[in-house]
Amino acid sequence: xxxxxxxxxxxxxxxxxxxxxxxxxxxxxxxxxxxxxxxxxxxxxxxxxxxxxxxxxxxxxxxxxxxxxxxxxxxxxxxxxxxxxxxxxxxxxxxxxxxxxxxxxxxxxxxxxxxxxxxxxxxxxxxxxxxxxxxxxxxxxxxxxxxxxxxxxxxxxxxxxxxxxxxxxxxxxxxxxxxxxxxxxxxxxxxxxxxxxxxxxxxxxxxxxxxxxxxxxxxxxxxxxxxxxxxxxxxxxxxxxxxxxxxxxxxxxxxxxxxxxxxxxxxxxxxxxxxxxxxxxxxxxxxxxxxxxxxxxxxxxxxxxxxxxxxxxxxxxxxx
Amino acid sequence: xxxxxxxxxxxxxxxxxxxxxxxxxxxxxxxxxxxxxxxxxxxxxxxxxxxxxxxxxxxxxxxxxxxxxxxxxxxxxxxxxxxxxxxxxxxxxxxxxxxxxxxxxxxxxxxxxxxxxxxxxxxxxxxxxxxxxxxxxxxxxxxxxxxxxxxxxxxxxxxxxxxxxxxxxxxxxxxxxxxxxxxxxxxxxxxxxxxxxxxxxxxxxxxxxxxxxxxxxxxxxxxxxxxxxxxxxxxxxxxxxxxxxxxxxxxxxxxxxxxxxxxxxxxxxxxxxxxxxxxxxxxxxxxxxxxxxxxxxxxxxxxxxxxxxxxxxxxxxxxx
Numbered sequence: 233x234x235x236x237x238x239x240x241x242x243x244x245x246x247x248x249x250x251x252x253x254x255x256x257x258x259x260x261x262x263x264x265x266x267x268x269x270x271x272x273x274x275x276x277x278x279x280x281x282x283x284x285x286x287x288x289x290x291x292x293x294x295x296x297x298x299x300x301x302x303x304x305x306x307x308x309x310x311x312x313x314x315x316x317x318x319x320x321x322x323x324x325x326x327x328x329x330x331x332x333x334x335x336x337x338x339x340x341x342x343x344x345x346x347x348x349x350x351x352x353x354x355x356x357x358x359x360x361x362x363x364x365x366x367x368x369x370x371x372x373x374x375x376x377x378x379x380x381x382x383x384x385x386x387x388x389x390x391x392x393x394x395x396x397x398x399x400x401x402x403x404x405x406x407x408x409x410x411x412x413x414x415x416x417x418x419x420x421x422x423x424x425x426x427x428x429x430x431x432x433x434x435x436x437x438x439x440x441x442x443x444x445x446x447x448x449x450x451x452x453x454x455x456x457x458x459x460x461x462x463x464x465x466x467x468x469x470x471x472x473x474x475x476x477x478x479x480x481x482x483x484x485x486x487x488x489x490x491x492x493x494x495x496x497x498x499x500x501x502x503x504x505x506x507x508x509x510x511x512x513x514x515x516x517x518x519x520x521x522x523x524x525x526x527x528x529x530x531x532x533x534x535x536x537x538x539x540x541x542x543x544x545x546x547x548x549x550x551x552x
Numbered sequence: 553x554x555x556x557x558x559x560x561x562x563x564x565x566x567x568x569x570x571x572x573x574x575x576x577x578x579x580x581x582x583x584x585x586x587x588x589x590x591x592x593x594x595x596x597x598x599x600x601x602x603x604x605x606x607x608x609x610x611x612x613x614x615x616x617x618x619x620x621x622x623x624x625x626x627x628x629x630x631x632x633x634x635x636x637x638x639x640x641x642x643x644x645x646x647x648x649x650x651x652x653x654x655x656x657x658x659x660x661x662x663x664x665x666x667x668x669x670x671x672x673x674x675x676x677x678x679x680x681x682x683x684x685x686x687x688x689x690x691x692x693x694x695x696x697x698x699x700x701x702x703x704x705x706x707x708x709x710x711x712x713x714x715x716x717x718x719x720x721x722x723x724x725x726x727x728x729x730x731x732x733x734x735x736x737x738x739x740x741x742x743x744x745x746x747x748x749x750x751x752x753x754x755x756x757x758x759x760x761x762x763x764x765x766x767x768x769x770x771x772x773x774x775x776x777x778x779x780x781x782x783x784x785x786x787x788x789x790x791x792x793x794x795x796x797x798x799x800x801x802x803x804x805x806x807x808x809x810x811x812x813x814x815x816x817x818x819x820x821x822x823x824x825x826x827x828x829x830x831x832x833x834x835x836x837x838x839x840x841x842x843x844x845x846x847x848x849x850x851x852x853x854x855x856x857x858x859x860x861x862x863x864x865x866x867x868x869x870x871x872x
Contacts (some may be wrong), residue, residue, distance in 0.1 A: 255689070260692060312658050312659070315655070316654075316658060335636035338636060338658055339695055342632060342662075342665070342692055346689050348681075349681070349685055350689070351686045352680050353678060354679045361669070361671050362670075365666055365670045368666045369670070372663040373576065373580055373663075374657075376577050379655060379659075380579060433759055
């Protein structure tokens with residue numbers, strides 16, 4: 233993972249320019265600094281730099297700005313999604329709306345979004361701005377679908393995969409595409425990188441869903457089983473649901489009505505295992521991962537492919 | 553008001569392009585359509601078109617897009633501010649977070665903000681994008697100051713005027729400046745228009761504060777006295793507060809503790825009148841208004857000044 237470490241180190245060394253802003257009042261800047269400093273894997277900015285590296289040897293100011301814009305945008309979505317989903321923990325720490333309040337999290341998210349556009353405006357590439365807008369719009373549509381799915385009894389796998397494409401994959405697609413454009417890739421190549429990002433995003437989210445139920449709290453940095461308690465209609469849930477008989481569904485409904493959270497989570501996880509929904513989720517994620525390497529092999533590049541390969545390898549083995 | 557009517561008619565005739573969008577799911581587009589159709593005075597888009605008209609005779613596609621972006625951005629801030637301030641009514645109708653819920657109002661506001669940037673990106677003028685970002689950042693700072701002032705016992709008039717400059721005036725300044733830039737104004741002229749917008753914005757907000765306490769509910773379209781109940785440290789409140797003696801302050805505190813909303817509002821309004829705070833607020837607004845006409849006279853234009861004059865005259869006489 234040497235190549236990935238190299239990218240992350242460049243990104244982290246530039247972090248103070250977005251976490252130590254001098255504006256006033258301080259109260260509107262501190263939550264932004266807080267969430268950006270919580271860390272996380274920095275996968276999205278790493279990807280955009282890795283895509284740039286496919287075509288350029290030297291890191292430029294613009295690709296750093298793009299990487300920052302992407303990480304800031306990701307954190308903006310987290311700050312607002314955490315209010316909407318009433319999440320308590322983010323990367324093992326209190327969410328912004330819990331540490332401050334809803335109004336602060338709304339407003340600071342809005343400011344963070346504006347700062348994203350400041351970075352993109354400084355880069356000054358209208359094509360990248362257009363692609364970003366398109367992606368951001370899809371992401372909002374995905375978040376609405378995600379929220380609406382919670383009150384639906386059944387969501388098809390097709391609907392679910394469309395939703396995670398919007399909510400997760402398009403941002404990764406944009407990260408690779410925009411990095412390639414800044415690197416000077418042809419239209420065709422940058423579109424291939426978008427497709428690669430979509431495929432990576434889908435495998436990424438399927439793993440995320442798996443880890444939400446079967447990961448370790450210490451590694452994942454949030455409560456395990458949140459999706460189960462919210463009856464989130466993930467691929468994992470759907471594959472279980474489709475393979476339960478009438479008696480098992482009754483038992484499951486009974487557990488949700490009468491048991492505490494830990495018992496509910498334990499029960500559903502056992503059902504996910506007995507129906508092999510857990511394995512099928514991992515298999516589908518693996519399918520996408522194999523596909524990713526196939527796409528990458530066919531991308532024509534003038535620079536170094538190892539950066540992107542490194543990230544893809546990491547993602548295929550991740551535990552958090 | 554013929555000239556103003558002409559502008560508003562152009563703006564309204566183009567409204568369907570932003571209210572009748574075809575995206576999915578419908579649930580994320582309906583609240584945006586709802587708030588944009590609530591109406592309002594359309595003063596900001598009218599201003600940007602009027603500034604354009606100072607230099608150009610024919611309305612262009614870009615100035616319509618700019619006017620739409622400005623009105624959409626204004627509505628985005630309303631949608632989110634209404635959650636933060638827990639407002640119930642907007643233009644006589646339920647606010648978005650009340651008609652739907654907080655999560656929907658957060659998400660739809662976010663999408664509306666992205667749509668603003670779509671319009672600005674379509675125009676493709678990096679200078680206008682930069683000025684917009686700067687303005688939007690100041691507006692967020694102003695909203696945070698506004699919220700923080702509510703828990704402060706005393707806010708100086710200087711602090712208050714700075715806050716309303718950020719929260720209201722910079723958007724009007726941007727509207728005039730960006731319209732002039734699109735019209736082809738020189739740097740110097742477009743900066744003069746920014747200053748004019750700031751001055752208009754300050755008189756506008758002072759009138760807004762006045763009408764919040766002394767307007768008529770039917771005309772203003774929201775509950776009268778909201779600022780008083782929130783003890784908002786407006787210029788109007790400050791001028792009253794500074795002229796109350798110790799006994800009157802005690803009486804005022806007592807009213808806030810023991811009375812119902814209507815009695816509190818009635819009591820405070822009487823004090824605003826007996827201390828002449830109401831008149832002083834109107835006088836200061838009038839000072840800015842005179843200043844506005846003085847600035848406008850010194851602006852060099854190649855087109856028609858009457859559009860902007862019309863709007864300024866309307867604002868100086870407004871009752872809502």
